[in-house]
Amino acid sequence: MLDKNKQGIHHMQEGQYEEAAKAFTEAIEVNPKDVVAYTNFGNLLTAIADYDRAVAFFEKAIELDGEMATAYYGAGTVFYKMEQFKDAKDMFQQALQKGLNEADTYFMLAMSLYQLDQPKLALPYFQRAVELDPNDVDANFQYGISLAYTNQIEEALTVLEKTVQLDSGHADAFYNLGVAYAFKDYADKSLEMFNKALEIQPDHMLAANGKKKIEEMLKDH
Structure with missing residues (x-):
């Protein structure tokens, strides 16, 4: 019917x-x-x-x-x-095995693995989700986070930069960019990202904390 x-x-x-x-x-x-x-x-x-x-x-x-x-x-x-x-x-x-090879399936499988504290296993599924739907903000963001977790910082920067291009109001993506740039010792760039996160979300505690640490570090130099 x-x-x-x-x-x-x-x-x-x-x-x-x-x-x-x-x-x-x-x-x-x-x-x-x-x-x-x-x-x-x-x-x-x-x-x-x-x-x-x-x-x-x-x-x-x-x-x-x-x-x-x-x-x-x-x-x-x-x-x-x-x-x-x-x-x-x-x-x-x-x-997936039954043929539902869509971006959402890969994304949700990746998210499930991520929630099970298996970011390395999640990574290829996030990657595939982004390949199938390049403009999916959530998929790009989570892919960037997983890359960072697995110490692929350069790749994480690229993907997180793309995330904020897709969504210029994504405070968490700017915060994570701040962390990644700090990891690469780009203090000025890191500070810029933390400030952007705080412009979007003034009560973003992690960004405020990151900003404070970078400012203290720059003051000591």
């Missing part, structure tokens, strides 16, 4: 969640093996933060069709929101 699924998605996009639920329910009643309807219902339940039920719908979709990549992705998203990062990682890996 594609029409009911289409109706449901339209209602979801309009924020009409009760009507969307009704449409997906009708699709499942007409065809209890409608994998797309289960997946859509899971997405709907995720949108209203009914995570336990969302997982159940995604699992039902996967049970009916083990190749349903979007169901794995949906389940991964729910687990990530529930901070069950290992389960999230497993689901995003499955989504």
Whole structure:
């Protein structure tokens, strides 16, 4: 029942969640093996933060069709929101294996690994996310951070510079640029970046602290 699924998605996009639920329910009643309807219902339940039920719908979709990549992705998203990062990682890996080779899949797999304190493993997935969607601010920012964590400072500078080109109001990116420039002993450039972060977000404690340290260092020279 594609029409009911289409109706449901339209209602979801309009924020009409009760009507969307009704449409997906009708699709499942007409065809209890409608994998797309289960997946859509899971997405709907995720949108209203009914995570336990969302997982159940995604699992039902996967049970009916083990190749349903979007169901794995949906389940991964729910687990990530529930901070069950290992389960999230497993689901995003499955989504990739089933052919959902999209920037978001790589990004969410990378974020799951990052949350599991595995920045080195996350790195190639952030890189791929940026390759697939070069203008994604979050993907560029997280990729830059991961490069910095793995001591690839020159590369991190390049990616973080690109991040602030894409979003000139990204205080955290300017702060991290400040840290990276300080690491490379470019004190003036570092100070400039901390100041930019503070212009955007005056209560940015880390940037204020970084600025203070650089100013003290410059005073001593």
